[in-house]
Amino acid sequence: MLRLFKGMRIGARLTGAFLLVAVIGGAIGAFGVWGLSRINEMNDRLYDTELRGISDLKEANINLIYAGRARNAYLAASTEADRQALRKQFDDAVKNMDVLREKAAANFQEAQTRELLAQFRETEQVWKREAAAFFDAAKSQPLTQSDPRVAEIEKRVIVASQKLDDLMTSLAISKEKSAERSVQEGTDLYGTVRAIMIVLAVAGVAIGMLLGWLVTRGIVRPLTEAVSAARQVAAGDLTTDIRVVTRDETGDLMGALKAMNESLARIVKDVRDGCENIASASSQIAQGNADLSQRTEEQASSLEETAASMEELTSTVQQNANNASEADRLVSQASNVAVRGGEVVEGVVQTMSAISDSSRRIADITGVIDGIAFQTNILALNAAVEAARAGEQGRGFAVVAGEVRTLAQRSAVAAKEIKALIDESVTRVEGGSRQVDEAGRTMREVVDSVRQVATLVREISGASEEQSTGIGQVNQAVSQMDTVTQQNAALVEEA
Known part of the structure; x- marks a missing residue:
């Protein structure tokens, strides 16, 4: 490999x-x-x-x-x-x-x-x-x-x-x-x-x-x-033996460094010969250095102001990143609350359904009671007729049959009223069930929306962190530029 x-x-x-x-x-x-x-x-x-x-x-x-x-x-x-x-x-x-x-x-x-x-x-x-x-x-x-x-x-x-x-x-x-x-x-x-x-x-x-x-x-x-070979060359050691051992881009780089080293050796010899010509232009260079020193100092001042502004911007972006992280946490809490609310609504739906079923069963039982009351009324009526036929001996039985008939009629009326109330209750429970179902769907939509918002907030938080990192790097680069510029100004003044 x-x-x-x-x-x-x-x-x-x-x-x-x-x-x-x-x-x-x-x-x-x-x-x-x-x-x-x-x-x-x-x-x-x-x-x-x-x-x-x-x-x-x-x-x-x-x-x-x-x-x-x-x-x-x-x-x-x-x-x-x-x-x-x-x-x-x-x-x-x-x-x-x-x-x-x-x-x-x-x-x-x-x-x-x-x-x-x-x-x-x-x-x-x-x-x-x-x-x-x-x-x-x-x-x-x-x-x-x-x-x-x-x-x-x-x-x-x-x-x-x-x-x-x-x-x-x-x-x-x-x-x-x-x-x-x-x-x-x-x-x-x-x-x-x-x-x-x-x-x-x-x-x-x-x-x-x-x-x-x-x-x-x-x-x-x-x-x-x-890099080691380049540093030796930069230190003035032009006798370094640079070897090329690979055939990729780094091998090409080592070959170029070797050729550069050989060329520099020849150039140094030529430079040594031309030093006398350079001395005559030293006075002109000194004047140019003075002008360059002034411009470099102005540039250093501008860079210091830029560095201060970048530090303020870095602080602001970091604060935005912290706020985005806090918003992400709050949105997550809201999502959990919405989910729990949806579960509660589902429980209410099941309870309403159970109540509706119980009401229907009660209505059926009331119908049976109504039928029994009707049959009891018929039986009481027949008993009264038989008592009337019996004459004086059936008078007491006729009174009892009349009372039974009265109770049967009252039971029938009460059963009908209970049935009407149960039917109305069933209708209201069904309406409540539909409203609770609609609330459940609304809660699920809220949960989906909160989750989407949470995703967007996390993306914003990540982008803010990346932006903070990038601005920090820019701030570091500006500080380095400021340092280099001040060093250049010092070098120009020394020259």
């Missing part, structure tokens, strides 16, 4: 070293882009396949609840027009549930979930048949009377509805587990890409340092020899 570098030109060494480092950097960048593309694909799959399926299942479950409400209210309808409207509500809910179920089915590809879907379709057909039988039986039932056959069919419909609800819950849980697996795959891929990029980066740094050491060693050593 060392022999190969010694035989190469300096330009070839530098080009090869930088090209290799660039190739390593390109490999790291390409692998990083590939990893990001894979993670982006996983995120798209998580949304399109998993989350949409869960959303469709939940919407289908809501329509199942609406169908159950319409079925329960059908028994309590007081007119045929109300029955027809409730039957239409039931049919619309079933159609919507079928559409949402088919949309969700397109996102279920695993064997277990396909089996659950098959069970769901079979149970849905049973539920539809039982519901149709329920409506047929209930339609033939008089508006003011109850039919035990309708109650028996309703029990079967309720069992089928519960089974449908359980299957929907199982499908949603399966989708949530699939989404968790997708998230875990993305996390694992991130860890793999991160580890490989770290290895590539470390290898690139090591190779870059090795190449830098080899290139520097191959350049500095010959240049040191050249």
